[in-house]
Amino acid sequence: MARSGLPHVLRRAAAPALLALLVIAAPASAGLLAPEAGGGSRNAEDTRTLYWLIFALGVVVFVGVEAILIWCLVRFRARKGAVAAQIHGNTRLEIGWTVGAAVILVFLTIVTFVMLPGIKDPAASDIDENGNPVAGTPAAFAATDQPPPPRGASMNIKVDGQQYLWRYKYPGRQDVFSYVNMYVPVGMTVTLDISADDVAHSWWIPELGGKQDALPGYINKSWFKITEPGIYRGQCAELCGRNHANMYAAIIAMPFDRWQAWYDRQARAIQAAKDAAAQQRRELEQAEGEAAAEGGGAAGGAGQNPSP
DSSP states (O other), X not given: OHHHHHHHHHHHHHXXXXXXXXXXXXXXXXXXXXXXXXXXXXXXXHHHHHXXXXXXXXXXXXXXXXXXXXXXXXXXXXXXXXXXXXXXXOHHHHHHHHHHHHHHHHHHHHHHHHHHHHHHSOOOOSBOTTSOBOSSOOOOOOOSSOOOOSSSOOEEEEEEEETTEEEEEOOSSSOOEEESEEEEETTOEEEEEEEESSSOEEEOOGGGOOOEEEOBTOOEEEEEEBOSOEEEEEEOOSOOSXXXXXXXXXXXXXXXXXXXXXXXXXXXXXXXXXXXXHHHHHHHHHHHXXXXXXXXXXXXXXXXXXXX
């Protein structure tokens, strides 16, 4: 008797246990259901909204189907002496679920195309190239390829994936670059030219937008505009080798004056390093020249015949 009653007990406990697991898992898996956003950039917020909308519709469909299934299991469960009715098709029902599915797909298509320009096309900057506020920020517009930001300032940064770090080249006459951490001013629209030196990588800062492949010989584009100072972290999202797990990235957003101060310090440090390397090369070349001259003189002296 104990054995025969065990499956019945397990069946009765399965539903509450499953419900408890779903409740517990919901907050833990929040980042799995939709991309992170956290106010990082508007395109990331729009992407997250679109994910949640699709997820919500999926939940409604799932709950509706499961509710009908459970109702049918209870309503038409086997009984002693009952003979199941044989039903061959239901035209109204078949038309209903076909039209319902079509309406959902049309709705998702329309919403996706309405929101896509805000995700794909760069927005205008809130500040100009000197850090001053821009009056009247125009709206973004749609295009087949990622267009430049609407009128006003923007910053283009070249993102180069290397085994196993990210290198960023900043615009300007100075040769300013950084590794791992990218520094940007708050309110500035930043466009990215993403490529790679060696193998396929994937650029992804979850709070700032979608993934973009970094491929040798190709340039993919992305953009973001951060409205609040902070640090936004990410990691290479493409298995690129044994140290893939250590290929981190971070975007450090700061007010324009602080960013300009960092840029100037970085430019001076890079120029000083170049000057030091050039001076070292000159000293090495000079030392090699003197050694060659001394060696030639000694060889010439050794080759002379002694006087009689």
